[in-house]
Amino acid sequence: MSDAPEEKFSQPDPAATALLAQQLESPNLRDRMVALASLRNVPADVALPSIKKVLNDESLQVRSMAVFALGVKVTPESYPILIDILANDPDYGIRADAAGALGYLEDIRAFEALVRAFYEDTDWLVRFSAAVSLGNLKDPRAFDVLMQALDSPEIVLQQAAIAALGEIKAVAAIDKLVTFIESEDWLVRQRLAESLGQLNTPKSISALKYLTKDSHPHVSAAATICLQRMEAGES
Template identity: 35%
Template sequence: MTITPESIQQQLQSENVGDRLRAVNDLRHLDPAIAFQLIQTAIKDQSARVRYAAVSQMTSLGEQDRETALTVLRDRLHNDSEADVQAAAADALAALKLTEAFDDLRQQYETTKEWLVKFSIVAALGEMGDPRSFEVLEDALLNGEQLVKTVAISALGELGDRRAIALLLPYATDPDWQIRHRLTQALGTLGGAEVRATLEQLASDEMEIVAQSAQVHLQQI
């Protein structure tokens, strides 16, 4: 079957969820400007699976109209009933570097009870690199669930604010090797003389993956 804007439009109106999901996936074969217009219907679909697939595609299609993308993604971040769709909206805002949504991301981080949404927002703030993110990332590190703490360590490294070093160093002795592994990467990204002693300590970590990462980053600072 030849994929055309008309065929996808018809599928998007189908009562069958599978048809609508295929339509969203088939949008990748169309001109991005046309796909961007068609995906607006799917973003408000009654099925969370369809909405998730559509919002996820905004990471690339959003470049067609960043202002509209910002409006749509803000709406899904705040108002979607499903956590995974809200998380996908945060991911897309980060991929598009829509720093205008910083206050939206901070507000949602502070109000949501969904760890997945918090996780995606913390990752998004690190990717965006907005200096205003430091306090949110600090809170995620100190008060977040374990997976949120893990991504907060990476995000603080990406952000590049050197105030993070004092917050991060105590995690060199964390019992979770994944925390220590992320720490080697974050400290390596931040660099500087302040992190050398901790990386040297981690270079002898009992977990090989942690030790190897620390050794690599030591060579780069």
Template identity: 35%
Template sequence: MSITPESARQLLQSEDFGERLRGVNQLRQLDPAIAFDMVQLAAQDGNDRVRYAAISQLASLGHQDGNRLLGLLRQALLSDPEPDVQAAAADTIGALKLSGLFEDLKAQYYESSEWLVQFSIIAALGEFGDPRAFDLLREALGSDNELVKTAAIGSLGELQDERAIPLLLPFVEDADWQVRHRLVTALHHFTAPEARAALERLTQDESEIVAQAATQHLSIQTGG
């Protein structure tokens, strides 16, 4: 059976949330302009799984109508009762590089007590490459949550602001190899001698994964 706007709409209006979820997935096979109009219905759905799917799908549909897109994502980020949906909104904002929502992301980072929301916001800020994010990312380095801290390390690398280098260097000694691995990825964005020296040190890391990543990034930097 072929998928049409009518068949997808019928699913989206079903009383069964599983069918509504299936309707959201079917939107991927429709014309993006049509799918964007219809996904807005799902973004207001009473079931959080349906809203999550709809907000996540905006990453591929979001270039259809900028103003409506911003409104949908801002509402999901700031007002949705489910942290998963808020996090999906932050993920989509980052994927689409919607830096106009920077202040909303910043406000929600401080408002939310959910690590998943904070993690998604910090990751999104790295994708922006917006210098306004530096102070918040610096603060997130001190998060009690390891995943938030690790995301901040990666985002500071993506920001490529050399003020981050002295903030990142102490993590060479971090006990968690996953933190050190993310540090390698962050440091390769910088050409400063101290960043290179840290990468060289990490080529001797006790974790083979970290050591190999550092060796690979140094090779890329030197054209080897």
């Protein structure tokens, strides 16, 4: 389970909560979206019934917001609802949202479901979200999956895998990671710098020093910051 600090809220106003619930039933799309956004100020257990109301909304935007809300409004129901959506929703965007929300939960029970989504889902966006969330779980068992993702033809999957390997502290992946140091995609190189910054080894430091001279300012800045953190003992 997540060890994130619990949200702290003042006692919810029943009238305000009732108004939000009413807005979520409005035929006006904007009303429903504003009401969902307003739930960020409501405790998770109070927000959940309202979130559940719109999980099957006719609008994909509203459904997407509701699924995301399940990842940040953590209750005992959040996990099983998201697992069901990831496995069964017909819309790939909603499945991707569910995979991402499971990463926000940081619930280690999601590991197998995310691995299954990575291997079995046919849409790259779902696989991308699954790879990112495997990094969020920080479970070293994700190593083999993420190493396979590095060989994906989709660059965004490579980016996700590079970042996630840093998150799980996969020192054994360094030899493979540094092969991306000359990637034509600057975001790949930036993710590489950020990942190497979490893997404090001589080879990582050498690669980071090289990346500080990268032609793209975001890459060189990321590498410089990572080296400074390493020197300060923060990695």
